[in-house]
Amino acid sequence: AETARPIAPAASASAWERSFAIQPSRLRHISKPADWHRYPFPFLFGQTDPSLFPTREWRESARATSSVGGVSLWASDRIDEDDPKLIEQLRAQVLPQRGIWARPEEVMITLGAQQALSLVIRLFTGPSTVFGIEDPCYPDARHMAALLTPHLRLLRMDRHGAVADETLAGCDVVMLTPARQCPTTVAMPLERQLEVLRVASGRGTVVIEDDYDGGLFDEGRASGCLRSHDPRVIHIGSFSKLIAPGLRIGYVVAPARVIEELRAVRRLELRHPPLNNQRTLANFIALGHYRAHRHRLGSVMVERARLIDRSLANDLPELLCRRTPGSTGAWLELPSHLTAAAVTARARRDGVLIEPGDVFFADPGVQRSHLRLGFTSIPADRIEAGISTLARLLHDAPSRADSRDRPPADHPARIRTAHPGA
Structure with a gap:
């Protein structure tokens, strides 16, 4: 039996691109690994802990x-x-x-x-x-x-x-x-x-x-x-x-x-x-x-929030940390000599998943030192170890940087903590 012959050779990717009215795939967006649940310390915002599903x-x-x-x-x-x-x-x-x-x-x-x-x-x-x-x-x-x-x-x-x-x-x-x-x-x-x-x-x-x-x-x-x-x-x-x-x-x-x-x-x-x-x-x-699950989940989140706040204050007192009561995430500002992209890449290799903050800004070149850290997806018994791991790699970062990336002598040594309304 005869097989159908193509009328024209298959179009290349570039040929298709010339026909696209928009190319949203080129836009910057929040990216999270599909296998995030396999990492020991998934501090990801918006994901849920499967063990809490009703x-x-x-x-x-x-x-x-x-x-x-x-x-x-x-x-x-x-x-x-x-x-x-x-x-x-x-x-x-x-x-x-x-x-x-x-x-x-x-x-x-x-x-x-x-x-x-x-x-x-x-x-x-x-x-x-x-x-x-x-x-x-x-x-x-x-x-x-x-x-x-x-x-x-x-x-x-x-x-x-x-x-x-x-x-x-x-x-x-x-x-x-x-x-x-x-x-x-x-x-x-x-x-x-x-x-x-x-x-x-x-x-x-x-x-x-x-x-x-x-x-x-x-x-x-x-x-x-x-x-x-x-x-x-x-x-x-x-x-x-x-x-x-x-x-x-x-x-x-x-x-x-x-x-x-x-x-x-x-x-x-x-x-x-x-x-x-x-x-x-x-x-x-x-x-x-719904009402019962909301009450149960709220109690779990209160405990995780307490652990997050305490661990950040104890292990990373030099960071500017903001977490308004009731929020399931924290917004962190790194010292100026560190970039969020480098920190998140290194953290991932160490089993810690966090999100770089530059994607949230319209101009990614202006703000490159923020991180978003969530706690809905990480069990309470891993929070302290996860923050401790993150703290170790942040504290090691200056020793790996070259002289151009080192903070100036008058760089604030201790972290400020942002309280709600501050």
Whole structure:
């Protein structure tokens, strides 16, 4: 039998590149090894400890979803609608914990916060839109906006978060992380939140709020969100930090007219997230497992936070360390003669996984001495040994540097510790 002959020779990679309208693969992004769980000291932000997953409770919820009666409720195509039970459970048990009260038509389910960000940014951003974003910030959000408009404005930051100044006032859209600024962990105080909302309201600026950790735990200090003060704020949340990143279920809370358009945009991509996953999560919440798991996880995170704070203070007192109470990560500033890229590479060889901070800045050449250290993925009994290992390699670094890289004689010898509000 004859075989089909190709009409033309296969195109080279460079030929394809000439046809691409965009090349997002060239953008800088957060990178984590796929086998991170094999490392003894995974100080990675946003990953979860598998031992904490509520296996029995999730299995019970999934069993109810897979029953004969349950399947009939989710197996059909709902076009652009979500599982009404999940919407109701969000409204009744999840959102009120963040001070948010919403009607069913003001909530939409997404494939994680990532899709929520993409849909919202696309809806409000065009070629002439002036888009304001924190610097440093979550890099993917910055890239999403930059692909749609050349008018990106970097919002000025201080110890209270984004500053409500003329830059913010000059934006059509702003994206903020007020509860726990990404990546510095700064919690925006109420006074600043109200000031930001006042400035945005006066200008007609659209405010997008990424509540990425959902107030996972508060250590005695609850974090507020902008949506609880102003129903015009577009609020984005996720279950990734609480249950598992692989669940890929997030949500948007916004005025009904906004949700109507977001559903239309989402329909062009995938109609709706899988309804079986939505119903399983709805059952998980309705059966009381969400509340119990949140309480249990909060207790675990409080203990890990205590170990992180103590270990950093004891082993790395020379670093400027910031971790706002309730944050599951710490933002570290290295001495000027060290670069985050070199430190993270060496740390990885020693079994310690940490994240370089330069990717969070719009200009990677300006800030190259920051690290982000998370503790949701590392068991409590490994934290002290992991910080001790990191401290050893940092303290050895000057002896390996050449004379040009050595710190000056007047370089601060001891570390400063940044307290919340300092």
